[in-house]
Amino acid sequence: MPTLYHAPNSRSTSILVLIEEMGIADRIDVVEVTVARQDGNGGPDPRNPHPEGKVPYLTDGEDHVRERGAIIAYLTDRFPETALGRPVGHPQRGTFLSWLFYYQGVMEPVLVHDWATIDHPILHATFRDLEAVFARLAEALDSQPYLLGEDYSAVDLLLSSPFQWLPDAMPEQPALRGWIRRCADRPAFHAVMAREQAGLRR
Incomplete structure (x- = not known):
């Protein structure tokens, strides 16, 4: 087990x-x-x-x-x-994995740097900044309720998770706030x- x-x-x-x-x-x-x-x-x-x-x-x-x-x-x-999730062979397998790696490799480092008030051009060039991260999320959620479409998935759970703990970091965009609320409002x-x-x- x-x-x-x-x-x-x-x-x-x-x-x-x-x-x-x-x-x-x-x-x-x-x-x-x-x-x-x-x-x-x-x-x-x-x-x-x-x-x-x-x-x-x-x-x-x-x-x-x-x-x-x-x-x-x-x-x-x-x-x-x-x-x-999205198993091997699923048409969204690549998108699913991309969001998981985006969180680990880009989004969380950007959130940590912002929380620690660490700012440097190399960090922006490597990881982007909060504005870019929020823009990427907003783009994905522009016409659908969740990152992979109509249904909640594990990528929504992971990428919304920091905002459950750090509400001050929550973006201003209504689409993102609505998505974060939907992800938190689950049994x-x-x-x-x-x-x-x-x-x-x-």
Whole structure:
């Protein structure tokens, strides 16, 4: 059985939402671990096999997967019947993978640099800037409710996830705000967030 190493209220929460959306909670073992937090709390957990002590981290037998985009691709490929991904041979397979890699390679670095108020022409040339990222998202959502069309998918989950945690970073464009609200207003998202908050109150 695949095992997800997860720290509550962290980047790995989005993988819990994915598992809930896919309806595969009974087929994934979730192990809660501690991680070093930005406020100085927490720290490495010896139970976590991630080589840098981070989450999320997925193990499946001898195979190990890190980085959210890779974990999303792995799980949606492993359980294609859930229809949250785009399997090999699907006409949107390339678009699906492109959005996953765009998030990891462009969007998250741009958001982190903006949040840290780090600005340099090389960063703009390499990763673009927030305006360019928002323009790319707005272009994709101009005539459809989700990034791949009429139906919500795992790329919507991943690319909307930072705005659930950093509402101040939310773009002004109505189309993007509507998309972010749609992605957050899903039973799986609400169920996972309720469990995460209940865990914090224990």
